[in-house]
Amino acid sequence: xxxxxxxxxxxxxxxxxxxxxxxxxxxxxxxxxxxxxxxxxxxxxxxxxxxxxxxxxxxxxxxxxxxxxxxxxxxxxxxxxxxxxxxxxxxxxxxxxxxxxxxxxxxxxxxxxxxxxxxxxxxxxxxxxxxxxxxx
Numbered sequence: 001x002x003x004x005x006x007x008x009x010x011x012x013x014x015x016x017x018x019x020x021x022x023x024x025x026x027x028x029x030x031x032x033x034x035x036x037x038x039x040x041x042x043x044x045x046x047x048x049x050x051x052x053x054x055x056x057x058x059x060x061x062x063x064x065x066x067x068x069x070x071x072x073x074x075x076x077x078x079x080x081x082x083x084x085x086x087x088x089x090x091x092x093x094x095x096x097x098x099x100x101x102x103x104x105x106x107x108x109x110x111x112x113x114x115x116x117x118x119x120x121x122x123x124x125x126x127x128x129x130x131x132x133x134x135x136x
Contacts, residue, residue, distance in 0.1 A: 002093045003056030004125040009095040010052070014129035017114065029124040033115040036128065040077075040109045043102040045135040049073065051110055052130045055086050056093030058123040066117015069126055071098050075106045083110075088117075093125060101136070108133065 008014035015036055017029050055069040067088035072080040083098040102108045114126040 001058050003058055003123045005054055005093050009129040014127050016127040017125045029114055029116045031116060031118055033113060035111060035113045037111040038109055040107045041133055043106045043108055046104050047102045047133050047135050049100045049102050049108055050097055050132045051128060052095050052097050053084060054093045054095050054127045055091050056125045057091045066115055069114045072111050073100055074109050075102060
């Protein structure tokens with residue numbers, strides 16, 4: 001079971017939760033939520049928005065309300081919309097692309113949220129890389 005990937009999806013840099021080096025409860029996400037939010041981007045032409053993410057979790061089923069992963073986008077400061085999500089499930093980490101579109105004149109913002117609830121023994125990790133906003 002892979003919960004933490006060894007490198008970036010593309011290039012040499014990516015946003016990761018802390019790499020796990022010592023087992024459950026050592027340096028992974030524990031008993032709470034981790035959130036990373038992008039800057040707000042101005043879209044001048046209708047564009048394709050792409051982000052690569054991973055989620056890795058061992059030991060599903062112990063805390064269904066507290067273990068989760070979301071990759072979300074919002075446009076013009078509105079409500080967050082899900083691009084990818086996982087509940088309390090076993091998830092083998094692998095870089096995966098999520099896409100959406102943004103209209104001319106919109107703003108777009110991305111965020112990634114992952115959590116490990118109070119249940120014992122989980123390994124929860126996540127990452128984000130290679131966000132692009134390209135005119136169609």
